[in-house]
Amino acid sequence: MTTLRFLTAGESHGKALTVIIEGMVAGLPLSEDDIARDLQRRQGGYGRGGRMKIEQDRAEILSGVRHGFTIGSPIALLIANRDWQNWQQEMSVLPVDNIEPVTKLRPGHADLAGVIKYGLNDVRPILERASARETAARVAFGAVSRRFLAEFGLAIHSHTVAIGGRQAKRGEAIDWDKVEASPIRCADAEAERAMMEAIDQAKESGDSLGGIFEVIATGVPVGLGSHVHWDRRLNGCIAQAMMSINAVKGVEIGAGFTLAGIRGSQAHDLIEPGKSGRQFRRGSNRAGGIEGGMSNGQPIVVRAAVKPIPTLAKPLPSVDLRTGQEAPAHIERSDICVVPAAGVIGEAMLALVLSQAFLEKFGGDNLEETRRNYKAFLESLRHHE
Numbered sequence: 001m002t003t004l005r006f007l008t009a010g011e012s013h014g015k016a017l018t019v020i021i022e023g024m025v026a027g028l029p030l031s032e033d034d035i036a037r038d039l040q041r042r043q044g045g046y047g048r049g050g051r052m053k054i055e056q057d058r059a060e061i062l063s064g065v066r067h068g069f070t071i072g073s074p075i076a077l078l079i080a081n082r083d084w085q086n087w088q089q090e091m092s093v094l095p096v097d098n099i100e101p102v103t104k105l106r107p108g109h110a111d112l113a114g115v116i117k118y119g120l121n122d123v124r125p126i127l128e129r130a131s132a133r134e135t136a137a138r139v140a141f142g143a144v145s146r147r148f149l150a151e152f153g154l155a156i157h158s159h160t161v162a163i164g165g166r167q168a169k170r171g172e173a174i175d176w177d178k179v180e181a182s183p184i185r186c187a188d189a190e191a192e193r194a195m196m197e198a199i200d201q202a203k204e205s206g207d208s209l210g211g212i213f214e215v216i217a218t219g220v221p222v223g224l225g226s227h228v229h230w231d232r233r234l235n236g237c238i239a240q241a242m243m244s245i246n247a248v249k250g251v252e253i254g255a256g257f258t259l260a261g262i263r264g265s266q267a268h269d270l271i272e273p274g275k276s277g278r279q280f281r282r283g284s285n286r287a288g289g290i291e292g293g294m295s296n297g298q299p300i301v302v303r304a305a306v307k308p309i310p311t312l313a314k315p316l317p318s319v320d321l322r323t324g325q326e327a328p329a330h331i332e333r334s335d336i337c338v339v340p341a342a343g344v345i346g347e348a349m350l351a352l353v354l355s356q357a358f359l360e361k362f363g364g365d366n367l368e369e370t371r372r373n374y375k376a377f378l379e380s381l382r383h384h385e
Protein backbone atom coordinates (compact mmCIF):
# COMPACT_ATOMS: atom_id res chain seq x y z
CA MET A 1 0.00 0.00 0.00
CA THR A 2 1.59 3.21 -1.13
CA THR A 3 1.37 6.37 0.90
CA LEU A 4 1.31 8.74 -2.09
CA ARG A 5 -2.14 10.27 -2.38
CA PHE A 6 -3.88 13.51 -3.18
CA LEU A 7 -7.13 15.28 -2.41
CA THR A 8 -8.71 18.18 -4.26
CA ALA A 9 -11.30 20.73 -3.18
CA GLY A 10 -13.09 23.48 -5.01
CA GLU A 11 -16.19 24.29 -7.04
CA SER A 12 -16.20 25.21 -10.71
CA HIS A 13 -17.16 28.86 -10.05
CA GLY A 14 -15.85 29.02 -6.48
CA LYS A 15 -12.89 31.12 -5.43
CA ALA A 16 -10.20 28.55 -6.15
CA LEU A 17 -9.24 24.92 -6.51
CA THR A 18 -6.91 23.44 -3.92
CA VAL A 19 -4.84 20.28 -3.93
CA ILE A 20 -3.05 18.55 -1.08
CA ILE A 21 -0.43 16.01 -2.08
CA GLU A 22 0.93 13.69 0.56
CA GLY A 23 3.72 11.16 0.35
CA MET A 24 5.93 12.73 -2.29
CA VAL A 25 9.63 12.15 -1.57
CA ALA A 26 11.79 14.95 -0.20
CA GLY A 27 14.52 16.42 -2.38
CA LEU A 28 12.56 16.56 -5.64
CA PRO A 29 13.26 19.78 -7.57
CA LEU A 30 9.88 21.47 -8.08
CA SER A 31 8.77 24.89 -9.31
CA GLU A 32 5.47 26.52 -10.23
CA ASP A 33 6.68 26.55 -13.84
CA ASP A 34 6.88 22.72 -13.83
CA ILE A 35 3.14 22.71 -13.12
CA ALA A 36 2.17 25.64 -15.37
CA ARG A 37 3.02 23.84 -18.60
CA ASP A 38 0.59 20.98 -17.99
CA LEU A 39 -2.16 23.32 -16.80
CA GLN A 40 -1.85 25.22 -20.08
CA ARG A 41 -1.97 21.99 -22.07
CA ARG A 42 -5.23 21.01 -20.34
CA GLN A 43 -6.79 24.35 -21.20
CA GLY A 44 -6.13 24.03 -24.92
CA GLY A 45 -7.73 21.92 -27.62
CA TYR A 46 -10.01 22.89 -30.46
CA GLY A 47 -13.61 22.68 -29.28
CA ARG A 48 -13.24 24.21 -25.82
CA GLY A 49 -15.80 26.83 -24.79
CA GLY A 50 -15.57 30.42 -23.54
CA ARG A 51 -14.58 29.50 -19.98
CA MET A 52 -11.05 28.56 -20.98
CA LYS A 53 -10.57 32.04 -22.46
CA ILE A 54 -11.29 33.53 -19.03
CA GLU A 55 -9.06 31.22 -17.01
CA GLN A 56 -5.26 31.29 -17.29
CA ASP A 57 -4.47 28.56 -14.86
CA ARG A 58 -1.42 28.77 -12.68
CA ALA A 59 -0.84 26.80 -9.49
CA GLU A 60 0.64 28.60 -6.55
CA ILE A 61 2.71 26.38 -4.26
CA LEU A 62 1.63 27.11 -0.68
CA SER A 63 3.60 24.49 1.22
CA GLY A 64 5.84 21.42 1.01
CA VAL A 65 8.54 23.08 -1.13
CA ARG A 66 11.49 25.07 0.17
CA HIS A 67 14.24 26.71 -1.89
CA GLY A 68 13.13 24.81 -4.98
CA PHE A 69 12.94 21.30 -3.48
CA THR A 70 10.18 19.25 -1.87
CA ILE A 71 10.72 18.70 1.85
CA GLY A 72 8.54 15.63 2.44
CA SER A 73 5.66 17.52 4.06
CA PRO A 74 2.25 17.82 2.35
CA ILE A 75 2.42 19.93 -0.80
CA ALA A 76 -0.52 22.34 -1.01
CA LEU A 77 -1.37 23.97 -4.33
CA LEU A 78 -3.86 26.73 -5.10
CA ILE A 79 -5.36 27.47 -8.52
CA ALA A 80 -7.48 30.63 -8.56
CA ASN A 81 -10.73 30.68 -10.56
CA ARG A 82 -10.77 34.00 -12.37
CA ASP A 83 -14.41 33.44 -13.33
CA TRP A 84 -15.33 33.58 -9.62
CA GLN A 85 -15.48 37.39 -9.98
CA ASN A 86 -18.63 36.87 -12.06
CA TRP A 87 -20.19 34.36 -9.66
CA GLN A 88 -19.69 35.90 -6.23
CA GLN A 89 -23.41 36.01 -5.43
CA GLU A 90 -24.25 32.53 -6.74
CA MET A 91 -21.25 31.01 -4.95
CA SER A 92 -21.27 33.15 -1.80
CA VAL A 93 -20.29 31.29 1.38
CA LEU A 94 -22.74 33.48 3.32
CA PRO A 95 -26.51 33.25 2.67
CA VAL A 96 -27.74 35.39 -0.24
CA ASP A 97 -31.36 36.14 -1.20
CA ASN A 98 -32.98 35.78 -4.59
CA ILE A 99 -30.61 33.36 -6.29
CA GLU A 100 -32.40 31.60 -9.12
CA PRO A 101 -31.98 27.82 -8.73
CA VAL A 102 -31.02 25.58 -11.66
CA THR A 103 -33.88 23.11 -12.05
CA LYS A 104 -33.89 21.88 -15.65
CA LEU A 105 -32.08 18.56 -15.51
CA ARG A 106 -29.42 17.79 -18.11
CA PRO A 107 -29.48 14.18 -19.34
CA GLY A 108 -25.96 12.68 -19.15
CA HIS A 109 -24.81 14.96 -16.33
CA ALA A 110 -24.75 14.47 -12.56
CA ASP A 111 -27.88 16.65 -12.17
CA LEU A 112 -30.66 14.10 -11.61
CA ALA A 113 -28.81 11.56 -9.46
CA GLY A 114 -27.12 14.40 -7.53
CA VAL A 115 -30.26 16.30 -6.48
CA ILE A 116 -32.00 13.10 -5.43
CA LYS A 117 -29.01 11.70 -3.53
CA TYR A 118 -28.25 14.98 -1.70
CA GLY A 119 -31.90 16.01 -1.22
CA LEU A 120 -31.67 19.33 -3.12
CA ASN A 121 -34.07 21.55 -5.04
CA ASP A 122 -31.25 23.23 -6.96
CA VAL A 123 -28.79 21.52 -9.32
CA ARG A 124 -26.14 24.24 -8.81
CA PRO A 125 -24.37 22.59 -5.82
CA ILE A 126 -24.10 19.36 -7.83
CA LEU A 127 -22.98 20.77 -11.14
CA GLU A 128 -20.36 22.97 -9.48
CA ARG A 129 -18.40 19.97 -8.24
CA ALA A 130 -19.33 17.52 -11.02
CA SER A 131 -17.86 19.99 -13.50
CA ALA A 132 -14.53 18.96 -14.99
CA ARG A 133 -13.04 22.19 -13.68
CA GLU A 134 -11.82 19.94 -10.85
CA THR A 135 -9.52 18.18 -13.30
CA ALA A 136 -7.27 21.28 -13.36
CA ALA A 137 -6.35 20.29 -9.80
CA ARG A 138 -5.65 16.71 -10.93
CA VAL A 139 -3.41 17.97 -13.71
CA ALA A 140 -1.48 20.07 -11.18
CA PHE A 141 -0.94 16.97 -9.09
CA GLY A 142 -0.07 14.99 -12.23
CA ALA A 143 2.66 17.51 -13.07
CA VAL A 144 4.29 16.87 -9.69
CA SER A 145 4.11 13.10 -10.28
CA ARG A 146 5.47 13.54 -13.77
CA ARG A 147 8.40 15.53 -12.34
CA PHE A 148 9.12 12.62 -9.97
CA LEU A 149 8.87 9.95 -12.68
CA ALA A 150 11.14 11.96 -14.99
CA GLU A 151 13.96 11.52 -12.46
CA PHE A 152 13.83 7.82 -13.34
CA GLY A 153 13.48 8.21 -17.11
CA LEU A 154 9.70 7.66 -17.30
CA ALA A 155 7.81 9.90 -19.72
CA ILE A 156 4.06 10.16 -20.32
CA HIS A 157 2.41 11.49 -23.50
CA SER A 158 -1.10 11.56 -24.89
CA HIS A 159 -2.73 12.11 -28.25
CA THR A 160 -6.15 12.14 -29.82
CA VAL A 161 -7.01 8.95 -31.69
CA ALA A 162 -10.60 9.72 -32.76
CA ILE A 163 -13.23 12.45 -32.56
CA GLY A 164 -16.83 11.95 -33.64
CA GLY A 165 -15.90 8.75 -35.49
CA ARG A 166 -12.99 10.38 -37.43
CA GLN A 167 -9.99 8.14 -36.77
CA ALA A 168 -6.28 9.01 -36.87
CA LYS A 169 -4.04 6.67 -38.89
CA ARG A 170 -1.81 4.51 -36.73
CA GLY A 171 1.82 5.41 -37.51
CA GLU A 172 4.87 3.42 -36.39
CA ALA A 173 6.23 6.11 -34.08
CA ILE A 174 4.21 9.07 -32.84
CA ASP A 175 5.75 12.50 -33.40
CA TRP A 176 5.05 14.11 -30.02
CA ASP A 177 6.18 17.56 -31.18
CA LYS A 178 3.52 17.42 -33.88
CA VAL A 179 0.95 16.32 -31.31
CA GLU A 180 1.81 19.24 -29.04
CA ALA A 181 1.60 21.68 -31.97
CA SER A 182 -1.77 20.32 -33.15
CA PRO A 183 -4.91 22.18 -31.98
CA ILE A 184 -6.56 18.79 -31.60
CA ARG A 185 -3.48 16.93 -30.22
CA CYS A 186 -3.29 14.63 -33.27
CA ALA A 187 -0.17 14.11 -35.42
CA ASP A 188 -2.11 12.86 -38.48
CA ALA A 189 -2.78 16.09 -40.46
CA GLU A 190 -5.61 14.61 -42.54
CA ALA A 191 -7.43 13.26 -39.50
CA GLU A 192 -6.80 16.53 -37.67
CA ARG A 193 -8.63 18.42 -40.42
CA ALA A 194 -11.53 15.97 -40.44
CA MET A 195 -11.86 16.12 -36.65
CA MET A 196 -11.85 19.93 -36.60
CA GLU A 197 -14.48 20.00 -39.33
CA ALA A 198 -16.61 17.59 -37.33
CA ILE A 199 -16.32 19.89 -34.30
CA ASP A 200 -17.31 22.93 -36.41
CA GLN A 201 -20.36 21.05 -37.70
CA ALA A 202 -21.35 19.97 -34.20
CA LYS A 203 -21.00 23.56 -32.99
CA GLU A 204 -23.17 24.87 -35.81
CA SER A 205 -25.95 22.49 -34.91
CA GLY A 206 -25.69 23.17 -31.17
CA ASP A 207 -24.33 19.68 -30.50
CA SER A 208 -21.28 18.06 -28.84
CA LEU A 209 -18.80 15.30 -29.79
CA GLY A 210 -16.83 12.59 -28.02
CA GLY A 211 -13.86 10.50 -29.08
CA ILE A 212 -10.87 8.45 -27.97
CA PHE A 213 -7.53 9.49 -26.48
CA GLU A 214 -4.45 7.37 -25.95
CA VAL A 215 -1.88 7.77 -23.17
CA ILE A 216 1.56 6.15 -23.46
CA ALA A 217 4.16 5.81 -20.70
CA THR A 218 7.72 4.97 -21.73
CA GLY A 219 10.73 4.00 -19.64
CA VAL A 220 8.57 1.96 -17.25
CA PRO A 221 10.60 -0.72 -15.44
CA VAL A 222 9.48 -4.34 -15.11
CA GLY A 223 7.54 -5.21 -11.97
CA LEU A 224 5.26 -2.29 -11.05
CA GLY A 225 1.95 -3.57 -9.65
CA SER A 226 1.36 -7.18 -8.67
CA HIS A 227 -0.55 -10.30 -9.63
CA VAL A 228 -1.38 -11.23 -6.03
CA HIS A 229 -4.49 -9.14 -5.30
CA TRP A 230 -7.22 -7.50 -7.38
CA ASP A 231 -6.44 -4.05 -6.06
CA ARG A 232 -2.71 -4.31 -6.74
CA ARG A 233 -3.07 -5.24 -10.42
CA LEU A 234 -1.61 -2.31 -12.33
CA ASN A 235 -4.10 -2.58 -15.20
CA GLY A 236 -6.99 -2.47 -12.69
CA CYS A 237 -5.55 0.61 -10.97
CA ILE A 238 -5.04 2.35 -14.32
CA ALA A 239 -8.56 1.53 -15.50
CA GLN A 240 -10.05 2.93 -12.29
CA ALA A 241 -7.98 6.10 -12.56
CA MET A 242 -9.00 6.65 -16.19
CA MET A 243 -12.67 5.86 -15.58
CA SER A 244 -12.69 8.50 -12.85
CA ILE A 245 -12.17 11.23 -15.47
CA ASN A 246 -15.42 13.06 -16.25
CA ALA A 247 -17.11 11.75 -19.41
CA VAL A 248 -14.80 8.70 -19.80
CA LYS A 249 -16.96 5.66 -20.48
CA GLY A 250 -14.50 2.97 -21.58
CA VAL A 251 -10.86 2.02 -21.06
CA GLU A 252 -8.64 -0.40 -22.93
CA ILE A 253 -5.06 -1.44 -22.29
CA GLY A 254 -2.93 -2.36 -25.32
CA ALA A 255 -4.97 -4.06 -28.04
CA GLY A 256 -7.80 -4.40 -25.50
CA PHE A 257 -11.11 -5.12 -27.19
CA THR A 258 -9.38 -6.26 -30.41
CA LEU A 259 -7.82 -9.16 -28.50
CA ALA A 260 -11.30 -10.50 -27.80
CA GLY A 261 -11.77 -11.28 -31.49
CA ILE A 262 -8.47 -12.92 -32.47
CA ARG A 263 -6.73 -16.21 -31.74
CA GLY A 264 -4.23 -16.73 -28.94
CA SER A 265 -1.50 -17.43 -31.49
CA GLN A 266 -2.01 -13.88 -32.82
CA ALA A 267 -2.69 -12.14 -29.53
CA HIS A 268 0.44 -12.50 -27.42
CA ASP A 269 3.80 -10.78 -27.56
CA LEU A 270 6.57 -13.34 -28.06
CA ILE A 271 9.46 -13.36 -25.59
CA GLU A 272 12.93 -13.32 -27.14
CA PRO A 273 16.38 -13.45 -25.51
CA GLY A 274 17.80 -10.04 -24.62
CA LYS A 275 21.24 -8.63 -23.95
CA SER A 276 22.06 -10.48 -20.78
CA GLY A 277 20.84 -11.73 -17.41
CA ARG A 278 17.17 -11.01 -16.87
CA GLN A 279 16.68 -8.78 -19.89
CA PHE A 280 14.36 -9.91 -22.68
CA ARG A 281 13.11 -8.58 -26.00
CA ARG A 282 9.52 -8.33 -27.25
CA GLY A 283 8.73 -7.88 -30.92
CA SER A 284 5.23 -6.46 -30.32
CA ASN A 285 3.22 -4.81 -27.54
CA ARG A 286 -0.36 -5.95 -27.85
CA ALA A 287 -0.45 -6.37 -24.07
CA GLY A 288 0.08 -2.62 -23.69
CA GLY A 289 3.00 -3.12 -21.32
CA ILE A 290 1.17 -5.09 -18.63
CA GLU A 291 0.98 -8.86 -18.06
CA GLY A 292 -0.43 -10.48 -14.92
CA GLY A 293 -1.16 -7.10 -13.38
CA MET A 294 2.52 -6.10 -13.59
CA SER A 295 4.44 -3.82 -15.92
CA ASN A 296 6.59 -5.94 -18.23
CA GLY A 297 9.11 -3.32 -19.33
CA GLN A 298 7.29 -2.36 -22.52
CA PRO A 299 5.58 1.02 -22.93
CA ILE A 300 2.22 1.18 -21.15
CA VAL A 301 -0.51 2.02 -23.66
CA VAL A 302 -3.98 3.05 -22.46
CA ARG A 303 -6.94 4.23 -24.49
CA ALA A 304 -10.09 5.84 -23.15
CA ALA A 305 -13.47 6.51 -24.76
CA VAL A 306 -14.92 9.96 -24.01
CA LYS A 307 -18.65 10.48 -24.49
CA PRO A 308 -20.02 13.68 -26.07
CA ILE A 309 -20.40 16.19 -23.24
CA PRO A 310 -23.93 16.57 -21.88
CA THR A 311 -24.54 20.34 -21.97
CA LEU A 312 -25.79 21.19 -25.44
CA ALA A 313 -26.34 24.66 -26.92
CA LYS A 314 -29.47 23.14 -28.48
CA PRO A 315 -30.74 21.50 -25.31
CA LEU A 316 -32.21 18.02 -25.12
CA PRO A 317 -35.82 17.63 -24.00
CA SER A 318 -35.91 17.01 -20.25
CA VAL A 319 -37.87 17.70 -17.05
CA ASP A 320 -37.99 20.71 -14.73
CA LEU A 321 -37.32 19.56 -11.16
CA ARG A 322 -39.52 22.40 -9.79
CA THR A 323 -42.66 21.57 -11.75
CA GLY A 324 -42.14 17.92 -12.72
CA GLN A 325 -43.16 18.99 -16.24
CA GLU A 326 -41.30 18.62 -19.51
CA ALA A 327 -38.76 21.38 -20.21
CA PRO A 328 -35.60 21.76 -22.28
CA ALA A 329 -32.39 20.99 -20.33
CA HIS A 330 -30.38 23.74 -18.61
CA ILE A 331 -27.77 25.55 -20.70
CA GLU A 332 -24.50 26.48 -19.02
CA ARG A 333 -21.59 27.95 -20.96
CA SER A 334 -20.01 24.82 -22.30
CA ASP A 335 -17.36 23.05 -24.36
CA ILE A 336 -18.20 21.22 -27.59
CA CYS A 337 -15.47 18.59 -27.57
CA VAL A 338 -13.02 17.88 -24.73
CA VAL A 339 -11.09 14.86 -26.03
CA PRO A 340 -7.71 16.66 -26.38
CA ALA A 341 -8.01 18.07 -22.83
CA ALA A 342 -9.16 14.70 -21.50
CA GLY A 343 -5.93 13.17 -22.87
CA VAL A 344 -3.87 15.59 -20.75
CA ILE A 345 -5.98 14.64 -17.71
CA GLY A 346 -5.36 10.97 -18.63
CA GLU A 347 -1.62 11.68 -18.47
CA ALA A 348 -2.06 13.03 -14.94
CA MET A 349 -4.03 9.97 -13.82
CA LEU A 350 -1.47 7.59 -15.32
CA ALA A 351 1.32 9.61 -13.65
CA LEU A 352 -0.50 9.16 -10.32
CA VAL A 353 -0.84 5.37 -10.65
CA LEU A 354 2.72 4.88 -11.90
CA SER A 355 4.30 7.03 -9.21
CA GLN A 356 2.27 5.18 -6.55
CA ALA A 357 3.37 1.81 -7.95
CA PHE A 358 6.96 3.05 -8.32
CA LEU A 359 7.12 4.19 -4.70
CA GLU A 360 5.48 0.98 -3.55
CA LYS A 361 8.20 -1.07 -5.24
CA PHE A 362 11.24 1.11 -4.63
CA GLY A 363 10.21 3.07 -1.52
CA GLY A 364 12.28 5.90 -0.09
CA ASP A 365 11.54 9.08 1.82
CA ASN A 366 13.92 11.17 -0.23
CA LEU A 367 14.80 11.15 -3.90
CA GLU A 368 18.33 9.83 -3.37
CA GLU A 369 17.07 6.90 -1.34
CA THR A 370 14.56 5.98 -4.06
CA ARG A 371 17.29 6.39 -6.67
CA ARG A 372 19.65 4.03 -4.78
CA ASN A 373 16.93 1.40 -4.48
CA TYR A 374 16.02 1.72 -8.14
CA LYS A 375 19.65 1.47 -9.27
CA ALA A 376 20.17 -1.65 -7.16
CA PHE A 377 17.12 -3.25 -8.81
CA LEU A 378 18.40 -2.43 -12.32
CA GLU A 379 21.84 -3.79 -11.41
CA SER A 380 20.29 -7.03 -10.21
CA LEU A 381 18.69 -7.50 -13.64
CA ARG A 382 22.00 -7.00 -15.42
CA HIS A 383 24.04 -9.34 -13.27
CA HIS A 384 21.53 -12.04 -12.42
CA GLU A 385 22.94 -15.54 -13.00
Ligand SMILES: Cc1cc2nc3c(=O)[nH]c(=O)nc-3n(C[C@H](O)[C@H](O)[C@H](O)COP(=O)(O)O)c2cc1C
Pocket residue numbers: 049108109110130131132133135245246247248307309310311312333334335336338341342345
Ligand atom coordinates in the same frame (compact mmCIF):
# COMPACT_ATOMS: atom_id res chain seq x y z
C1 LIG B 1 -11.94 18.54 -19.78
C2 LIG B 1 -13.41 18.30 -19.67
C3 LIG B 1 -14.27 19.38 -19.84
C4 LIG B 1 -15.64 19.18 -19.76
N1 LIG B 1 -16.47 20.25 -20.02
C5 LIG B 1 -17.80 20.05 -19.99
C6 LIG B 1 -18.70 21.12 -20.31
O1 LIG B 1 -18.28 22.24 -20.65
N2 LIG B 1 -20.02 20.87 -20.27
C7 LIG B 1 -20.52 19.64 -19.94
O2 LIG B 1 -21.71 19.45 -19.90
N3 LIG B 1 -19.71 18.62 -19.62
C8 LIG B 1 -18.37 18.79 -19.65
N4 LIG B 1 -17.55 17.73 -19.36
C9 LIG B 1 -18.14 16.44 -19.02
C10 LIG B 1 -18.84 16.43 -17.68
O3 LIG B 1 -17.97 16.90 -16.66
C11 LIG B 1 -19.31 15.01 -17.34
O4 LIG B 1 -19.99 14.47 -18.43
C12 LIG B 1 -20.23 15.04 -16.13
O5 LIG B 1 -19.45 15.32 -15.00
C13 LIG B 1 -21.00 13.73 -15.90
O6 LIG B 1 -20.12 12.70 -15.59
P1 LIG B 1 -19.97 11.41 -16.51
O7 LIG B 1 -20.02 11.89 -17.94
O8 LIG B 1 -18.62 10.86 -16.17
O9 LIG B 1 -21.09 10.49 -16.22
C14 LIG B 1 -16.16 17.90 -19.46
C15 LIG B 1 -15.30 16.83 -19.25
C16 LIG B 1 -13.93 17.02 -19.35
C17 LIG B 1 -13.00 15.85 -19.17
